[in-house]
Amino acid sequence: MTKWNYGVFFLNFYHVGQQDPSLTMNNALETLRIIHEDTSIYDVVAFSEYHIDKSYHDETKLAPLVSIGNNVHILATSNETVEKAAKYGVPLLFKWDDNQKKRIDLLKHYETTAAKFNINITDIRHRLMLFINVNENPTQAKAELSIYLENYLCYTQAEASIDEIINSNAAGNYDTCLSHVVDITQGLDNKVDFLFCFESMKVQEDKKSLMINFDKQVINYRKDYNLN
Secondary structure (H helix, E strand, O other): OOOOOOOEOOOOOOOOOOOOOHHHHHHHHHHHHHHHHOOOOOOOEEEEEEEOOEEOOOOEEOOEEEEEOOEEEEEOOOHHHHHHHHHHOOOEEEOOOOOHHHHHHHHHHHHHHHHHOOOOOOOOOEEEEEEEEEOOOHHHHHHHHHHHHHHHHHHOOOOOOHHHHHHOOEEEOHHHHHHHHHHHHHHOOOOEEEEEEOOOOOOHHHHHHHHHHHHHHHHHHHHHOOOO
16 A cells, blocks of 8 residues: 555543543554554654753743654744744644644745745645544534544643634545645645544544545545645
8 A cells, every 4th residue: 555654643632521531542542453454554653852942041942843754843833933943944743723824824934934044945845733533424523523622622721712623624524524634735835744633533443444545535636736
């Protein structure tokens, strides 16, 4: 099978009021089992303890380095972080909880900064973390993703609501999700690859076929736009 050149990521929040995180843990284990069956599809994703820069005056760390396969990315958390990444010619990893406008603004800021420092970014491919929940019933897909993300909003100071986060990701039937992924890609000038998260999906038996089908569709899209 052709290598995805994308990857998967895991968050494993457990539900509000649920003492046992077994549901989301089991979802993650099932995805790992699928990956283990065909490791050619997926890249390995690991967040590093290292940061691109640190101010020792106020102990403020900028975003962490993220290892994806053999490549290093920098989490796009702010204009300051993006400036550092562009100055060193390091690709960005866009956050799943940012809206599309913010992602586009950060990408433009990255390109402007790179030009300022005469950094050639022609061949740089950024990454974007994105939740995928496919269900023929779009309401069910969004409900599952909403439940999965409840703890995130309870224990962090998120700028967006759950509904806004869902709209920035892909939850719905297959065609809707795929179309949304394409729209996001085009909005970012076809300069991003993806890290998909399937953990909110409850129907485990559909997960493998979904992952493989999404894989094929994304590969075809890359070929159409000469992104391979």
